[in-house]
Amino acid sequence: MTGESREEKKVKVVEVLNKARSMELQAIHQYMNQHYGLDDMDYGELAAKVKLIALDEMRHAEVFAERIKELGGEPTTDKAGGIEQGQEVELIFPFDAEQEERAMAAYNGFLLICRRNGDSTSMKIFEEIIDEEQAHFNYFDGISTHIKKLGNAYLATKAGTPSATGLEPRGFVVKGDGG
Numbered sequence: 001m002t003g004e005s006r007e008e009k010k011v012k013v014v015e016v017l018n019k020a021r022s023m024e025l026q027a028i029h030q031y032m033n034q035h036y037g038l039d040d041m042d043y044g045e046l047a048a049k050v051k052l053i054a055l056d057e058m059r060h061a062e063v064f065a066e067r068i069k070e071l072g073g074e075p076t077t078d079k080a081g082g083i084e085q086g087q088e089v090e091l092i093f094p095f096d097a098e099q100e101e102r103a104m105a106a107y108n109g110f111l112l113i114c115r116r117n118g119d120s121t122s123m124k125i126f127e128e129i130i131d132e133e134q135a136h137f138n139y140f141d142g143i144s145t146h147i148k149k150l151g152n153a154y155l156a157t158k159a160g161t162p163s164a165t166g167l168e169p170r171g172f173v174v175k176g177d178g179g
Helices: 006-040 042-072 087-118 120-150 150-159
Strands: none
Touching: 006 042, 006 087, 006 120, 042 087, 042 120, 042 150, 087 120, 120 150
């Protein structure tokens, strides 16, 4: 027992939920920027997958916001960091894999804070989102590996592919492309 009040514990949980939301908001902006860039470079299939992952991140940001509101907090609108713009296709996927890896590490820490403060509901939210971030990491890491091993031969198979993701904004994981 820490002797902290229920309100003090809620404040700690809201703080980590807002940190996570801020990370999601940054990821949304980063991935949408990459989606536009990949589409402009005529890598439609890659652009479409990154867009779907951005939609997943939007859903994550909303889940965090809804939980923050349930706990009486105010969801942040601040991004955790800046956006890398104009990335070459060879740099996008290792960059994104690293972003996802950092998010999973942070969220595992946030999950422990929720546990220490007696909030199993927020803990479960982090568990579910970590699983989805793992699917994102696997995709980004896989594409990065293909580009490293096969280079332009792999990229040639993606050039000229369609970027349409359909009218249903279901996201990468929800659509079933993530694992």
